[in-house]
Amino acid sequence: MKKPLLAALVLFGAWSCITFAPAPPSFHIEELPSSVATRLTLDQRIAADEVWSDLKVGRPDRAQRTLLKLGKDNPVYAVGMGFVNLFQSELAAAEASFKESLARYPDMTPAQAGLAQLYETKGDKGLALAEYEEILKNDPENRWAKPKAEALRGQVAKALLDEASSARAAGKSEEERQALLKVVSVDPESTEANYLLGMDAIDRNDTAGAIRHFSAFLEKETASRERKVAAVRALAGLYYKNQEFGR
8 A cells, every 4th residue: 555655645745846837818918019119228138038928928027027126117017017017917007117118119010909808807898999909000910910900990880871771760860870970980991881871971961071071982882783773872862953954
């Protein structure tokens, strides 16, 4: 009986000595923009690299210790603490830190990325999309933000279309129009929204609006032939009503 017990104790001891690596983080840590990195001294840059390395491997505790040594006046302090708070699910504190960072350094892309992920965590897709779009303004081909924005754009547009449909069913035409305008602000090429806004513009005798929305609608190959004919016919009727016979 002693040998099996000894073997079990040896295995337990070996198991207890194993060092487990932390789980990979669930958040994307965008690299510091060069415009911010150049403001740092060599020692500060080394410390900032340590913070980013710790955040990327899911060690916010170590990152926080380094940030506290750097101090609140350091350019990476607020954004770094934002991610520390995000890892700890302190969403209000994380949002405040990211916004503080952007107030001081508007080109702080990591803070925008942090806010985008924070809003997604909270389920606010509209605000998340706005932050992804801000990243793409300066880096249109950002390999992380671009697919995220494209996916969210479709989801936000669909939710707004559903909102417009509900308003139409309830006879709330102005609420429907406002929802459709939000759709095209998110997805300017939306065939559904542009068609319906074009028809709405026809009803309001808004020639410029009808032309704008129907032009965007007619350019899309996905638009149905039936609706294309209806759009052209509606425009022709509007021109006739306004005695623009040549058009």
